[in-house]
Amino acid sequence: xxxxxxxxxxxxxxNLVGFVSECARKTGxxxxxxxxxxxxxxxSLVNIFNYAYPEKSGEVTVTxxxxxxxxxxxxxxxxxxxxxxxxxxEPDLHxxxxxxxxxxxxxxxxxxxxxxxxxxxEDGNNILTLTIFINKAV
Amino acid sequence: MExxxxxxxxxxxxxxxxxxxxxxxPEFEEKLSAWIAEGETSFIIDFGSLDYxxxxxxxxxxxxxxxxxxxxxxxxxxxxxxxxxEVFEISGFSSIVPIYESVNSAVEQI
Numbered sequence: 001x002x003x004x005x006x007x008x009x010x011x012x013x014x015n016l017v018g019f020v021s022e023c024a025r026k027t028g029x030x031x032x033x034x035x036x037x038x039x040x041x042x043x044s045l046v047n048i049f050n051y052a053y054p055e056k057s058g059e060v061t062v063t064x065x066x067x068x069x070x071x072x073x074x075x076x077x078x079x080x081x082x083x084x085x086x087x088x089x090e091p092d093l094h095x096x097x098x099x100x101x102x103x104x105x106x107x108x109x110x111x112x113x114x115x116x117x118x119x120x121x122e123d124g125n126n127i128l129t130l131t132i133f134i135n136k137a138v
Numbered sequence: 139m140e141x142x143x144x145x146x147x148x149x150x151x152x153x154x155x156x157x158x159x160x161x162x163x164p165e166f167e168e169k170l171s172a173w174i175a176e177g178e179t180s181f182i183i184d185f186g187s188l189d190y191x192x193x194x195x196x197x198x199x200x201x202x203x204x205x206x207x208x209x210x211x212x213x214x215x216x217x218x219x220x221x222x223x224e225v226f227e228i229s230g231f232s233s234i235v236p237i238y239e240s241v242n243s244a245v246e247q248i
Contacts, residue, residue, distance in 0.1 A: 013160050035190055035221040042192045046160045093230035097207055102200055105193035105229055112228055 001065050008060040008078055010049050016062055017041050020074055023064035027072045028134055037072070037132055040113040043106035044076050044085065044128055052080025052126065074130045083126055084119045085110070141169055149180045149248040151241060155187030158195030167198035171205065179211030182244045186217035191225050203235055216244040 004019045006012040020041040024034050041062075048060050058080055065073040091104035110117060116131035139162035142153040150173065158166060170181065183199075185191075203213045216238040218226065226232040238244040 010160055017159075032221055038190060039192055039225070042159055046192075046194065049160075095234075097203055097234045100200060100234055102197050105196060108229070109193055109225070
């Protein structure tokens with residue numbers, strides 16, 4: 001298990017995503033899967049930067065549980081206002097250029113890139129857990 | 139992320155390398171917005187050296203494409219790496235912004 005705690009602001013995105021990427025690399029994921037895991041992590045973190053702490057500053061904690069050559073579980077925790085990213089609506093993927101809305105893609109990418117996703121509110125924390133298996137069950 | 143601008147004939151070729159994420163995407167949008175304000179209307183975005191793009195990057199492309207459409211301008215993308223292409227395909231963006239295999243095939247469209 002390894003953990004990083006940083007202020008929940010966009011300036012720390014690179015450090016946080018880099019931390020997850022390194023955990024994923026050590027777990028044994030291919031370069032292609034690393035980019036997908038980075039994408040799911042960035043989208044989860046940016047949601048927290050944007051919504052978790054509207055009035056005060058706060059922190060985000062990212063914990064990686066790794067089983068070499070098997071799976072990576074990423075737990076992303078903040079102490080902000082209750083916010084379930086899984087409750088966000090899916091974007092309209094078929095709209096043309098004029099109709100297409102800006103936004104809504106973040107949660108869609110998280111769902112696409114990970115195998116299991118879970119949200120829970122516990123002791124004043126938002127906890128989002130993403131699980132990715134090395135050998136995806138088809 | 140690094141952005142290099144080259145004017146070739148009628149088209150402006152903008153080469154973007156590195157990562158287009160929540161930190162760097164606003165910079166791309168600002169640069170393109172400034173060039174559009176200077177009167178440029180046709181852009182070819184060369185993603186040959188782009189390793190990663192997130193929804194923030196797609197958002198900046200969508201905003202730019204909408205601005206150009208309002209001015210009867212054009213935004214073409216080319217030479218996407220597989221991981222970047224995957225993001226465009228699953229998001230449906232590959233059907234709203236034209237994507238070409240090479241810079242030359244994009245230039246021929248201008």
